[in-house]
Amino acid sequence: MPGEQTRRNDPDRRQRIITAALDVIAEHGVANTTHRRIAAAAGVPLGSVTYYFASLESLLTEAFLQLAEESSDAFRTHMARATDREGAREAIIDIIAGSVWAEPRTLLLSYELYAFAARHPAVSAVMQRWMNNSRAALERFFDPLTARALDALVEGIGIHNSIDPNPLDRPAVSEIVGRITDGRAR
Known part of the structure; x- marks a missing residue:
């Protein structure tokens, strides 16, 4: 499927996840920041967040x-x-x-x-x-x-x-x- 191929080769996905993490932190605070909230804010599957970042701490650090x-x-x-x-x-x-x-x-x-x-x-x-x-x-x-x-x-x-x-x-x-x-x- 053409749409899936574009998503898999999305070169900006990692950056979108980082930007979404900052948005989620600003809205909910670190204590209430989760992989799921970040994935939803970035518009990516949950697995993408864990693919690019080994832990929530590594994502927050980035x-x-x-x-x-x-x-x-x-x-x-x-x-x-x-x-x-x-x-x-x-x-x-x-x-x-x-x-x-x-x-x-x-x-x-x-x-x-x-x-x-x-x-x-x-x-x-x-x-x-x-x-x-x-x-x-x-x-x-x-x-x-x-x-x-x-x-x-x-x-x-x-x-x-x-x-x-x-x-x-x-x-x-x-x-x-x-x-x-x-x-x-x-």
Whole structure:
């Protein structure tokens, strides 16, 4: 049958499964993510999920690795536009106050990633790589300790803003970034 031949030679199937895994995690959380839910979301037979991934943990690790790479790339892209320290500050403010980090789906997936990484060493390594990439981008303009503080600030404000009834606005974020990068205290 022509339709079956196309499905068997579906070169995008593995990627669809990974993308579907992230969708399922965002909707149901890691604890309620199953092979069946992922297969249904990807529009593939259940056997395809287990064919491409030996375990649910290996699939989740691959999905979280993709999330980390995409987030790192977006962070790096914003930081690469900066040509000086002031431009770097503006990039950080954009990352925090804009849609790079503050997008609800990214935040939800990041919460799940942190919780999963705490109990799974392979994913913990993914998190460490993400942090290292962010810090390396920041260290083009700031000393390592300031870069580390800014990295934590990016994620921390995003997390707080996602649940705070009075989230920090761009001017407040700008003030905080300025205090950290200039040592200003008011």
